[in-house]
Every structure is written in C-alpha cells, then in structure tokens.
C-alpha cells in the first residue's frame with residue numbers, strides 16, 4: 001500500500017468528500033479514509049434527509065430571485081443526484097429542481113463514488129483513523145486500521161472531517177464538548193424508514209396523529225421524550241422518513257454511552273412503529289423498512305480553533321474577511337436535556353459567514369478540521385451543522401490544502417484572499 005500522499009482526508013461525509021475533491025482538483029494526490037462502506041456520512045450511514053434550507057428567502061415585495069448560499073461542489077453533487085433521479089424516474093420526477101431538499105441516499109452514494117473517482121481521489125473504505133503523531137503542532141503521520149492491518153501514513157497536510165474531530169483529538173489538539181454550562185450535546189437520533197404507507201391518508205390524518213402521540217406518551221406507551229413526531233417524505237410514494245427518536249444526556253464520544261444510545265433509540269423506533277400500525281390512519285399495514293447503520297450525532301466535540309464562531313456572530317450576521325462559507329439556517333437546538341426544540345430564524349436576506357480560522361486548531365501547522373466539529377460554540381454549531389454548509393466547509397479546507405501545496409506553505413499560512421478568490425471562481429459563496 002502506498003503510504004505517502006500530498007493530502008489525507010479523514011472521514012467521507014459531505015465534508016470529507018468535498019475536501020477530497022477540491023484538493024484533488026487543485027493538483028494534489030489525495031487519499032480519503034472512511035470507516036463505513038459508502039461516502040455521504042450522516043446522509044448515508046445516518047439516513048439523514050432532507051437538505052435543510054440553504055438560501056435566503058425571497059422578499060415578495062422586492063421580487064428578487066433567491067440567493068443560494070451553498071453552491072460550488074454542493075451544487076454539483078445535488079445537480080448530479082437530481083440528474084440521476086430524472087434518468088431513473090423521468091424528467092418530471094419529484095425533488096429534481098432547486099432548491100433541493102429530499103434526495104435518495106442510494107443515488108447519492110453512486111454520485112459521490114463517481115465524483116471522487118473522476119477527481120482522482122483514492123478512497124479506502126472500512127478504514128478507521130486510530131492515531132496521529134504530532135510535534136509542535138505539525139502532524140507527521142497518522143495511523144489507520146483496516147482489513148490490511150495497522151498502517152502508518154504520511155502527508156503534507158491532513159483534513160479531519162470525521163464529524164467528531166477524531167484526528168485532531170488523537171493529535172492532541174484541544175476541544176470542547178457540547179454547551180459550555182454542562183457539556184451536554186444536542187440529542188442523538190436514530191433515523192428510520194417505514195414503507196407500505198398510504199401517504200394521502202396519512203397526510204390527512206397528521207394533525208390527529210400529533211394529538212394521539214401525546215396521548216400515547218401520557219399513557220406510557222411511548223417513552224420517547226420528543227415533543228412531537230418529526231416525519232418527512234421520501235422519493236418513494238409509499239415510504240416515510242422519521243427523524244423522531246431522541247436520546248439525551250449521553251456523550252456521543254464515549255463508547256458505553258453511544259452503545260446505550262443505540263439500545264434506547266432502537267426501542268423508540270419499535271414503539272413508534274407499533275404506534276403507527278395501531279393508531280395512525282394510512283399506516284395500518286406499514287412495514288419497518290430500515291434503521292440507519294448508526295445513530296445520528298448532531299453535536300459532539302468542537303475543536304478549539306484560531307477563532308471560535310459564537311452565537312453573537314450569528315445574531316449580528318457578521319462577515320469576516322477570511323470568510324469561506326455562508327449560512328442562514330436557523331439556530332435549531334433540539335433540547336439536550338429533554339423535550340422541546342428552540343429556533344432562532346434569520347430575517348430574509350440576512351446571513352453570516354464562517355472564518356477560515358475556525359478550521360485551524362490552535363497552533364496547528366498542517367491540520368485543518370472541517371464539518372460539524374469546527375471551532376464554535378454550541379449555539380452557532382446548531383446552525384452551520386447542516387449538510388449544505390458542511391459541504392462548503394469541506395470544499396474550503398480542500399482548496400486551502402491545494403493552495404498550500406502549490407505555494408509550498410502550510411495550511412496555517414494560506415493567504416485567505418487568494419483562497420476566497422479561488423473558491424468564488426469555483427462557484428462557492430464566501431460573503
């Protein structure tokens with residue numbers, strides 16, 4: 001096995017894929033490491049769907065067109081998934097026009113495989129990053145484990161897109177977990193799909209379903225503490241997607257806690273399935289089709305970076321000179337302790353950007369961290385964690401690694417004006 005690359009990307013979610021593609025397109029030899037059997041991360045392993053909004057809403061009086069905040073590689077991916085959907089289901093297929101929301105994760109897996117291959121990225125599936133060797137902020141090598149055993153790999157620069165900041169942690173860079181007051185993270189959720197549903201009847205019954213759900217909770221037949229049923233459509237006319245289980249007060253980076261979370265969430269899936277069959281019109285004959293391969297983690301470690309994005313930055317819609325991605329998704333906090341979900345919605349036409357410094361662990365020379373684990377506080381993370389935005393963060397990290405390679409400097413010293421110019425030239429939105 002080849003053991004030396006220009007850039008190594010750990011984690012193949014939306015973030016890691018975008019990082020790897022951007023670095024490879026920028027002329028680097030790139031290795032992408034992913035511990036599951038597909039690319040897409042939460043979208044595929046976690047069955048997370050749909051894309052949350054990534055545009056500023058049209059102000060009706062001004063008659064403006066919509067401004068998309070997530071473009072670049074995210075737009076390429078979503079266009080290609082839409083195109084594949086049309087090829088299979090016809091030109092009029094649902095969910096094939098912008099702004100994209102619902103998508104097939106199976107079509108996404110195919111598109112991501114094709115895009116990394118076209119860019120020349122080498123992918124190792126079933127490969128876990130388990131260690132790192134660092135000195136004075138510089139990573140010299142990382143250690144991986146896979147079917148071939150334990151291997152040490154070297155690179156000029158590394159990009160941690162593991163969601164949990166695994167690589168940065170292994171290399172000894174500081175992080176914080178969850179909210180400052182008690183380190184609790186947003187709840188974990190095991191997503192699942194239910195098939196053979198009569199969806200028109202289900203939709204007509206939805207308001208009554210929410211009332212019945214509360215009755216079942218009060219009667220102790222539903223132990224899930226979530227306040228309501230969170231359900232979405234899928235590309236199938238008979239399948240529903242549920243993002244409704246809720247496990248709180250457990251640490252997603254603790255082996256015992258995450259195992260307990262999987263157990264608790266599976267029982268919640270089961271009680272929900274029984275509820276649907278027994279009490280919900282349109283679901284009398286439904287089937288439990290699938291649960292995600294892994295419980296979904298909204299929040300865990302966030303690195304201590306050269307800048308920490310805060311709730312105030314978002315409320316002020318701050319724009320930073322080294323901004324590399326934009327977002328205006330609401331500050332969407334599923335209660336880390338129990339029932340309830342809070343939202344802060346941005347006014348139409350307002351958004352913030354995210355500085356490049358949030359991707360640099362304090363003191364790191366050749367390591368970038370991208371995705372839901374960049375340097376921020378709990379509230380800010382609740383907004384930028386959505387798939388469109390993390391994809392933009394990954395693209396910026398990959399572009400930065402390519403620029404560092406070209407200039408012969410470290411990722412830490414990349415000239416951010418040039419980085420931003422290149423991102424914009426590739427269609428990304430930076431401010």
Ligand SMILES: Cc1cc2nc3c(=O)[nH]c(=O)nc-3n(C[C@H](O)[C@H](O)[C@H](O)COP(=O)(O)OP(=O)(O)OC[C@H]3O[C@@H](n4cnc5c(N)ncnc54)[C@H](O)[C@@H]3O)c2cc1C
Pocket residue numbers: 010011012013014015016033034035036040041042043045046048049050051052127128129130161162163164166167188189190191243295296297298370371372373385386387388390
């Ligand atoms: C339940 C839930 C519902 C959500 N709902 C929505 C929604 O409706 N819309 C939306 O846009 N966003 C939603 N989100 C947020 C969004 O899905 C995630 O924040 C985002 O996908 C994170 O992307 P990422 O690439 O940073 O991390 P991930 O998607 O977690 O990807 C990390 C990848 O790294 C791999 N990995 C991890 N550790 C290692 C290691 N040590 N070695 C090798 N590989 C490793 C993992 O296998 C994974 O593929 C939701 C999240 C959750 C959990």
